[in-house]
Amino acid sequence: MPAQKKADVVVIGAGIVGAMSAYHLQQQGRSVLLLDRTGPAAGASAGNAGILAYPEIIPIPSPGIMFKAPKWLLDPLGPLSIRPAYALKIAPWLWHFWRASSRKAFEQGIAAQTAMMELAATEMARIRAIPGLSSFIDNTGTLDLYDSEASFNAAAHDWLVKEKAGFEFKRVGRAEIEELQPGLAPQFRHAMYSVSGLQVNDPKEFTRAVCAKAEAAGAVLKPAEVVDIAATGEGAVVTLANGERLDAGTVVLAGGAWSRKLAARLGDKVPLETERGYNTTLPAQSFALKRQLYFNDHAFVVTPLAKGIRVGGAVELGGLDLPPNYARSKNLLAKAARFLPELDTRGGTEWMGFRPSLPDCLPVIGYSTASRSVIYAFGHGHLGLTQSAATGKLVSDLAAGRATGISLAAFRPDRFR
Ligand SMILES: Cc1cc2nc3c(=O)[nH]c(=O)nc-3n(C[C@H](O)[C@H](O)[C@H](O)COP(=O)(O)OP(=O)(O)OC[C@H]3O[C@@H](n4cnc5c(N)ncnc54)[C@H](O)[C@@H]3O)c2cc1C
Structure with a gap:
């Protein structure tokens, strides 16, 4: 069955990670369709403790x-x-x-989180400077x-x-x-x-406000459940629960704790x-x-x-x-x-x-093994709010095919093989 509608970028999940990704992508001139089955801010991003925990570098x-x-x-x-x-x-x-928990993996985890937290602080400071978000x-x-x-x-x-x-x-x-x-x-x-x-003083409203900033820049937020993703030659096809199919240039999977099944559809068995x-x-x-x-x-x-x-x-x-x-x-x-x-x-x-x-307390940020048209941004555990702005930036770099400011080797989806 041919895909019916075309989209430049589809972001799946309007939690804080999807919202930041949509915002960054839209800022880079991409045209974003942000999908959430119940959101925005329907998952962990709604009720977390609100701490920007940059020093939490120890897995x-x-x-x-x-x-x-x-x-x-x-x-x-x-x-x-x-x-x-x-x-x-x-x-x-x-x-x-x-x-x-081996000594080697632990030391590598600290190094990866230290770099990520530096970026997290820098990118969140940029977000904090935006009128309407600083408060x-x-x-x-x-x-x-x-x-x-x-x-x-x-x-x-x-x-x-x-x-x-x-x-x-x-x-x-x-x-x-x-x-x-x-x-x-x-x-x-x-x-x-x-x-x-x-401290973010209202994590739910903050997530909604970041979504609103993405929308103000041109992103479209739509209530929809994604049931399948398939890589194609030039992009990916996203299937919705109502049977609708979207032909996208780039897909970002930011479905929080629910991302596992969709990644598995692309052959990535992420624990x-x-x-x-x-x-x-x-x-x-x-x-x-x-x-x-x-x-x-x-x-x-x-x-x-x-x-x-x-x-x-x-x-x-x-x-x-x-x-x-x-x-x-x-x-x-x-x-x-x-x-x-x-x-x-x-x-x-x-x-x-x-x-x-994820078992090593590090997120998955990177291309799917099936295609560079599908980018993963999930699994931030206790630190998703803290690392959300950095993740949005990294996603926009990956979507543009640019070098990322930090190494993403520790965050690869296939690291548990
Ligand atoms: C008690 C608690 C306290 C916390 N405190 C902190 C803290 O102080 N600081 C911090 O940095 N982090 C904290 N966290 C962690 C943080 O909340 C999460 O890491 C972060 O919210 C994850 O964001 P997310 O966007 O990846 O996922 P979520 O916020 O869960 O969003 C995922 C979204 O994807 C949507 N979705 C899923 N599947 C589909 C689908 N198939 N189709 C369409 N939509 C879909 C869901 O509806 C949801 O809206 C805490 C978490 C908890 C539970």
Whole structure:
């Protein structure tokens, strides 16, 4: 059956990665059709914690992690859990995760993320300078808190690695902690403070605003579900759920955690999974929160948003189809109330989101192995908002056949073969 309609570039997925890709492509003179089955901002980009976490260059799979992880799994509501119904399905992903925790892979991961984060900061600064987008990004500073001196010391090497990469922090004790954030429980006597910590104050509206900027530049946003992609000689054909077929010069797959099936249609078996995350957004008056607080020993954050305070994080491996277990959000909220005794936990809205995650904690950014007409931009895990502007820039470079400012070798779709 011949493809019926023609498009220059089709971007699949109007999360923050697809939105930034559409914006950059449109700025480069391409003509973009941005498709989303329910969006914009229908997935992880709607409810994340909003942190622009440039210093997070250290991949989670690290030497020794396989000895630590089983301890975390003992608590079904702890920082990491596997839904029993999903234990077998996640096994291949965990095998790749274990392989990625070798010393060599870990060092390579740090190098790749360091380069990516440098680009991320530069490109997000450009986005921040655009009228209508600048008001979404606040400089609140980040306070990384530890329960004890022992846990702070255990993380000291990671801070050294971040400092060597050029990020600046200050170690702070109880007196400064109290000044930076009044109302923290007395156990918090050891922390790192980053004065430059940035925060998107409304991730959902920010994503929508980036989409609107792309539209203002000429992009067309259309509600549609993509069910197939096929490479052709000069481009690619995209099939929609209603049977419509689009003949595109370039296709960008930015479908977040749902990208795996479409990449497989092109022969790319990418071990993309989801790390499900939970949070609760409380009314703004719930607590006088001055800045982002990261509770390192419990893997969750409390962030100040334009419309409230968001409490959440942690990881649940449970795939895309199992129902949410909001006992996890409640557990995080109860912990937050212990750590911030004056926090009013009433009136919150619970949410679960699907982080799109590769086992080595690096995204997939690059051409499909089937054709240079299909570009992948998915799998940013915990860092998709942070790296979205950089990814949009890289996608536009790839679409133009230009050299990218950083090496994309670590982000290749076929690296797990
Ligand atoms: C609890 C939590 C906290 C987080 N905190 C942070 C943070 O502080 N900082 C940070 O940088 N990152 C954070 N993240 C991660 C970040 O949210 C994600 O990495 C990022 O949003 C991924 O963006 P995306 O555009 O790739 O995917 P998504 O936002 O999930 O968007 C994918 C879009 O594709 C559409 N789609 C999928 N398949 C199809 C199809 N076949 N046809 C049409 N449309 C399709 C979906 O409808 C969706 O709108 C957090 C995530 C969670 C869950």
